[in-house]
Amino acid sequence: MxxxxxxxxxxxxxxxxxxxxxxxxxxxxxxxxxxxxxxxxxxxxxxxxxxxxxxxxxxxxxxxxxxxxxxxxxxxxxxxxxxxxxxxxxxxxxxxxPLRMVQVYTAVQRRRDRPRLNLYARVMAYASTTVGLLGFAASLAVYHLEHAAPGASIHTFGDAVWWACATLTTVGYGDASPVTFWGRTVAAGLMACGLALLGAVTGSFSSWLIQVFTREDEKRPPERG
Missing domain, CATH: 1.20.58 (Methane Monooxygenase Hydroxylase; Chain G, domain 1)
Known part of the structure; x- marks a missing residue:
């Protein structure tokens, strides 16, 4: 044992x-x-x-x-x-x-004594890189699945990139959207990943701003009555 x-x-x-x-x-x-x-x-x-x-x-x-x-x-x-x-x-x-970026970052940091970036910068860097790579991969996949499908609204790779950006940012203009089963499956996965990763970025950025403003308030001399 x-x-x-x-x-x-x-x-x-x-x-x-x-x-x-x-x-x-x-x-x-x-x-x-x-x-x-x-x-x-x-x-x-x-x-x-x-x-x-x-x-x-x-x-x-x-x-x-x-x-x-x-x-x-x-x-x-x-x-x-x-x-x-x-x-x-x-x-x-x-x-x-790209979802394995955390393991890649951990493997790199184990070779160093201390991280070069603070926690908030690490989360934002990880999430931003992952979003970019996933968005590019999803654009390729959707273009591959959709551009020749009957009734498709995604005809070029540029259309696929535009769709991926709108999906990741949860804007959803609706001018380009998948019509095939597998294209919609890719879209559902990208929506879930986009919500999680962009939520991590905005949450870390907000926490960093709060931390900065808190330090500034602590350094500011008290107001006299």
């Missing part, structure tokens, strides 16, 4: 994650770049489409190898799939890899 608490990962798994999170984040960007080429260039545009396809599959196989390795190092067996549901979801849908 192990003396470690059930919630504490094995040391080998922790070391593996520290070493691989940043390279895997870079691989995620390569996956996104390859997918973008596949979606945005004509099918007859060779050799770029072939190179992009190789890039997409090779990076996904890298994600699969990492998942299998972490499953083995965790010692959890089949429970790993349930307890690490986000990792499982990201493996099945690699366009969601």
């Amino acid at each position: 192990s003396d470690l608490p059930a919630s504490e990962p094995p040391a080998r798994l922790t070391r593996w994650e520290q070493r691989t999170e940043v390279p895997l984040f870079a691989a995620g960007l390569l996956f996104l770049a390859g997918y973008a080429v596949r979606v945005l260039t004509p099918h007859e545009a060779e050799p770029w489409n072939g190179i992009a396809l190789i890039l997409v599959w090779s990076t996904w196989l890298l994600f699969l190898a990492d998942y299998v390795t972490r499953l083995g190092l965790s010692g959890l067996g089949a429970r790993f799939v349930r307890t690490h549901w986000l990792d499982t979801l990201v493996l099945l849908l690699p366009l969601l890899r």
